[in-house]
Amino acid sequence: MPKEPVAVVGIGQTKHVAARHDVSIAGLVREAALRALEDAELTWADIDAVVIGKAPDFFEGVMMPELYLADALGAVGKPMLRVHTAGSVGGSTALVAANLVAARVHRTVLTLAFEKQSESNAMWGLSLPVPFQQPLLAGAGGFFAPHVRAYMRRTGAPDTVGSLVAYKDRRNALKNPYAHLHEHDITLEKVQASPMLWDPIRYSETCPSSDGACAMVLTDRAGAERSPRPPAWVHGGAMRSEPTLFAGKDFVSPQAGKDCAADVYRQAGVTDPRREIDAVEMYVPFSWYEPMWLENLGFAEEGEGWKLTEAGVTELDGDLPVNPSGGVLSTNPIGASGMIRFAEAALQVRGQAGEHQVDGARRALGHAYGGGAQFFSMWLVGDRPPAG
Amino acid sequence: MTPDREVAIVAFAQTDHLRTTDEFSEVEMVMPVLHEVLRQTGLKTSDIGFTCSGSSDYLAGRAFSFTMALDGVGAWPPISESHVEMDGAWALYEAWVKLLTGEADTALVYAYGKSSPGSVRDVLTRQLDPYYLAPLWPDSVALAALQAQALIDAGHTDEPALATIATRSREDASANPHAQLPGARPQGEYIVGPLRTGDCPPVGDGAAAVILAVGDKARELCDRPAWIRGMDHRIEPHALGVRDLTDSPSTRLAAERAGAFERPVDTAELHAPFSSQEVVLRRALDLDDRVRVNPSGGALAANPMMAAGLVRLGEAAARIHRGASDRALAHATSGPCLQQNLVAVLEGENRA
Numbered sequence: 001m002p003k004e005p006v007a008v009v010g011i012g013q014t015k016h017v018a019a020r021h022d023v024s025i026a027g028l029v030r031e032a033a034l035r036a037l038e039d040a041e042l043t044w045a046d047i048d049a050v051v052i053g054k055a056p057d058f059f060e061g062v063m064m065p066e067l068y069l070a071d072a073l074g075a076v077g078k079p080m081l082r083v084h085t086a087g088s089v090g091g092s093t094a095l096v097a098a099n100l101v102a103a104r105v106h107r108t109v110l111t112l113a114f115e116k117q118s119e120s121n122a123m124w125g126l127s128l129p130v131p132f133q134q135p136l137l138a139g140a141g142g143f144f145a146p147h148v149r150a151y152m153r154r155t156g157a158p159d160t161v162g163s164l165v166a167y168k169d170r171r172n173a174l175k176n177p178y179a180h181l182h183e184h185d186i187t188l189e190k191v192q193a194s195p196m197l198w199d200p201i202r203y204s205e206t207c208p209s210s211d212g213a214c215a216m217v218l219t220d221r222a223g224a225e226r227s228p229r230p231p232a233w234v235h236g237g238a239m240r241s242e243p244t245l246f247a248g249k250d251f252v253s254p255q256a257g258k259d260c261a262a263d264v265y266r267q268a269g270v271t272d273p274r275r276e277i278d279a280v281e282m283y284v285p286f287s288w289y290e291p292m293w294l295e296n297l298g299f300a301e302e303g304e305g306w307k308l309t310e311a312g313v314t315e316l317d318g319d320l321p322v323n324p325s326g327g328v329l330s331t332n333p334i335g336a337s338g339m340i341r342f343a344e345a346a347l348q349v350r351g352q353a354g355e356h357q358v359d360g361a362r363r364a365l366g367h368a369y370g371g372g373a374q375f376f377s378m379w380l381v382g383d384r385p386p387a388g
Numbered sequence: 389m390t391p392d393r394e395v396a397i398v399a400f401a402q403t404d405h406l407r408t409t410d411e412f413s414e415v416e417m418v419m420p421v422l423h424e425v426l427r428q429t430g431l432k433t434s435d436i437g438f439t440c441s442g443s444s445d446y447l448a449g450r451a452f453s454f455t456m457a458l459d460g461v462g463a464w465p466p467i468s469e470s471h472v473e474m475d476g477a478w479a480l481y482e483a484w485v486k487l488l489t490g491e492a493d494t495a496l497v498y499a500y501g502k503s504s505p506g507s508v509r510d511v512l513t514r515q516l517d518p519y520y521l522a523p524l525w526p527d528s529v530a531l532a533a534l535q536a537q538a539l540i541d542a543g544h545t546d547e548p549a550l551a552t553i554a555t556r557s558r559e560d561a562s563a564n565p566h567a568q569l570p571g572a573r574p575q576g577e578y579i580v581g582p583l584r585t586g587d588c589p590p591v592g593d594g595a596a597a598v599i600l601a602v603g604d605k606a607r608e609l610c611d612r613p614a615w616i617r618g619m620d621h622r623i624e625p626h627a628l629g630v631r632d633l634t635d636s637p638s639t640r641l642a643a644e645r646a647g648a649f650e651r652p653v654d655t656a657e658l659h660a661p662f663s664s665q666e667v668v669l670r671r672a673l674d675l676d677d678r679v680r681v682n683p684s685g686g687a688l689a690a691n692p693m694m695a696a697g698l699v700r701l702g703e704a705a706a707r708i709h710r711g712a713s714d715r716a717l718a719h720a721t722s723g724p725c726l727q728q729n730l731v732a733v734l735e736g737e738n739r740a
Contacts, residue, residue: 003489055451057446057473058446064473067723067728068518071627077622077623077641079623081474081478082472083482084471096482099482104488126451241458241468242466244459254466255465256466263468
């Protein structure tokens with residue numbers, strides 16, 4: 001029997017900010033969950049199971065927080081799963097939830113991811129020294145900067161490309177009411193004049209630390225028929241992982257990312273992603289990852305990604321808009337960031353993205369990665385049910 | 389629910405569970421059990437369709453602790469893989485769902501935990517409500533003792549009955565070469581009344597792995613696969629004050645959904661770290677004296693955090709593999725005082 005088609009019928013986010021002092025962790029997740037239920041015009045009673053994800057428990061200092069959050073998410077008496085795949089977790093969580101529907105184990109599933117980074121300090125949470133392992137130095141930026149440098153050296157990209165991405169994403173964020181950073185006076189010069197943190201990564205080319213949550217309601221074909229607003233349909237979804245450290249690893253364009261994208265395109269029947277995909281929500285925590293992932297995901301030939309960025313192809317009005325929402329560079333509640341990418345892709349094909357809507361978006365890609373660029377999760381959503 | 393696709397546990401391996409393993413990293417602890425289940429089936433890492441693991445950053449004392457264990461799997465070329473920050477029993481559940489979608493035909497599931505580097509009683513307080521309860525540092529034994537006292541007050545058990553459970557478990561563990569506490573031992577002094585040393589699980593380190601396969605693939609890999617006839621898990625409210633600690637409605641509901649009550653089981657592997665919790669689970673699952681409960685010795689004989697639930701599924705499956713059971717129930721728990729519970733029903737096919 002073929003898989004049950006999976007539809008996204010409800011999406012909810014919090015307004016992402018540096019610190020939500022007005023709510024507990026439970027209050028934060030409940031806000032996103034209630035918005036997703038409201039969007040789907042469903043109640044807690046319609047939900048069969050809850051799948052929750054977040055990045056390390058150390059970020060809030062709560063071990064296995066799903067136990068404490070069961071009540072706030074209406075999960076009492078229901079199955080509740082907790083996914084943790086590092087930075088890709090928001091995407092993986094959505095995929096685990098989608099599989100519950102696809103396998104016909106449950107009909108309607110609430111999935112949610114969150115991070116309340118103000119409860120601690122994520123950079124130092126990631127910087128604990130571990131014997132016999134390569135240190136992350138100062139947070140993720142120290143780990144990723146050498147790989148950006150390697151990309152520049154390999155492709156000959158001019159050192160202006162990173163600031164173009166940051167300038168674009170921060171302008172896009174101004175059109176997204178839920179985005180964390182709303183820099184109304186942003187200019188390209190300001191990005192370029194910002195302090196160098198981890199050469200070649202400047203301050204304005206890095207993501208913020210956000211408090212926030214994102215939730216989605218996933219359902220089967222029958223559930224989609226009752227949906228008050230157009231659903232987004234899952235046409236393909238995959239996860240791929242590779243080891244953190246080994247001699248053959250290409251940190252600039254990891255094989256796991258290429259394989260993951262190829263699997264998603266195969267499932268969705270996409271043969272030319274550059275032409276057949278209308279919008280991309282890509283996990284870009286440091287601006288240079290846009291050109292790098294354009295190549296890794298098959299939107300550009302190797303060495304050519306930066307040319308698409310430089311030519312304006314990835315602008316909101318370009319022919320392959322990347323991160324119309326403002327992306328991770330404007331909003332980064334780490335554990336939720338992947339799910340926000342997946343949810344924003346779904347908003348695009350539902351035609352519900354408001355001011356940052358890409359005209360006529362019919363197929364969109366949501367992308368997330370994590371760990372030492374070793375965990376990947378992606379889904380491709382469309383405005384029509386998948387064939388078959 | 390009754391799944392459309394037949395899925396079975398075809399291989400199981402576990403470490404010897406030890407009080408301390410200072411000489412091993414987590415990766416070194418996991419690798420032998422991964423190699424063992426692959427050896428049992430003749431599969432290579434590259435033959436596996438989906439991999440899923442369970443562990444906890446808090447035991448390792450650092451963020452993203454599971455990323456290094458993945459290196460031990462040999463994830464190259466890249467693999468389809470996921471991780472739950474839960475006991476490995478839930479990783480097995482995620483893998484089972486993946487196989488039911490038809491996207492994979494085999495799955496590798498593993499789980500591990502080292503409790504020895506810290507004080508697990510203190511560490512587990514961090515999984516309580518962070519605003520109201522965790523600041524008071526109520527430890528896991530104290531919370532289990534509240535539950536045990538509630539059971540005694542309700543007339544469901546008494547201290548001599550708890551001692552009988554403890555003794556039976558350790559005696560059964562004598563036949564389990566992996567157990568941490570094999571053989572009868574004294575009940576000892578009170579740790580937190582009414583629980584004595586004997587009523588509490590040992591603190592230890594360990595890992596486990598299983599391989600799942602579908603249909604004829606399972607029959608090819610194993611002489612007598614342990615078919616998963618149903619599996620479900622449910623969670624209860626977190627706050628102990630709003631739960632009846634003498635009952636486990638989530639276990640009963642999960643068992644019902646897994647089909648456990650449709651026909652009697654001959655074996656039950658229950659994840660009951662405290663003797664008193666076996667009393668709660670037996671009542672919730674309607675298990676009588678005809679059912680062989682925890683022939684492995686259960687969590688009272690070895691309780692490696694994050695792996696102990698997966699070990700229950702593995703022990704139940706191994707009994708079916710050996711022909712010692714035809715229909716077994718396996719249970720895993722998470723959270724204080726049995727907050728979250730998973731039940732699976734496993735069956736062997738009758739041989740002609």
